[in-house]
Amino acid sequence: MAHPIPAKDLRKTPRQERSRAMVERIIAAGQAVLLRDGYEKASTNRVADEAGISPGSLYQYFPDKEAILAAVIDRYAAEFSTQLTAVLADRLDEPGPALVRASFEGLLDVLTENIEFLRLVVEVLPRSQSGSWAGALEQRISDLVAAYLSINRSQTSITDPATSAWILVRMVEHLSVQYVLEQPPIPREKFIDEMVDLTLAYLGPAS
Amino acid sequence: MAHPIPAKDLRKTPRQERSRAMVERIIAAGQAVLLRDGYEKASTNRVADEAGISPGSLYQYFPDKEAILAAVIDRYAAEFSTQLTAVLADRLDEPGPALVRASFEGLLDVLTENIEFLRLVVEVLPRSQSGSWAGALEQRISDLVAAYLSINRSQTSITDPATSAWILVRMVEHLSVQYVLEQPPIPREKFIDEMVDLTLAYLGPAS
DNA sequence: GTATGACGCGAGCAATTACTCGCATACAAT
């Protein structure tokens, strides 16, 4: 899969193949250093070292250190968002309860995909960087859920779709993330059952 | 209220009144700098500056920079824990639903008490420092809730108190924190109503 | 083939960092 790099984060657009590979290596090295040494120890010199290039070369394309690390995060964010959207879109035609269950399973799958990076994003990184896209994704999904609830309102006992969507999305997101990272002694299937129960009970009887 | 300082975090125990006041000023300055300049910019020299003392004086009592900031966090954590415990203990004799509602109201009150610091702890600080006590507090409350659920199991439809407690505690905690920090367009009373509905629906009918 | 500019290098700089140490001062006990 290709990873297009947003032009605004780059100092200049790479024209030759060589330089595009360079940008790629920088981001890969950034990710490696971030995972291996943590955020505090992720210095520009270390990234350059890991990439096997010169510190100066970093600044050919990235304006500053933050931009490099932001590119790494953006990459993960994009992949995460893509996967999640695909998984959800795949099951959108299923009826109520099955849709809920399938969505949760898909979310857990995507979250489990790259646990180390997930831990990095939610535990180590200052929210100022990762918060922007995470908040945006939350908002998008909240809107989606609110629309869904609005359409199927007759089958539920909720009064305000927007409020319920806000609560449901935060709840499911955080519980899933915590479950994956904390690895509590709860079997995966049981955990999903509980979240489904919670959701359906909250939405009210289907009658 | 007095703020006892754990001895293991100090290089030596302050004997004279003067030095006890000094430690106090260091922690206060640490808190001020942390809130004003953020975690990244919170340097030892800056803390010393804010406190109006010499950099060397910091190291009379604190072994390193981390210990200073940890003391600031510990202070907030202790206050938070105390307040929360007090609020919950106050209402423990109320019956089921009223207890749930009262607990949530108390939690929201305590969280709202010092919003800036709360934001700092959950958004800015690397979890490695704040995570230890937060996790411990989560565990303690989880155990408490699990015990409560176990005793009153006949009135609920849950099967595994430990699992349900794990889910409930994380859910309520995170929803409340997010509500306070994000300030969504949901009235406080409505938000509490929703959380109560969610909880009671999950626990099952009281019959 | 040659000229032009994209590309990459890496020594090195200015700034900041956490932290120390020798010395002056304030206090408490005698």
Added chain:
DNA sequence: ATTGTATGCGAGTAATTGCTCGCGTCATAC
């Protein structure tokens, strides 16, 4: 008053940081 010690100071240091700049190399256009 004198002495022993707890306290505080602040210039100083070694290390690290993000980042620059002059120069050599290489791919591409003509």
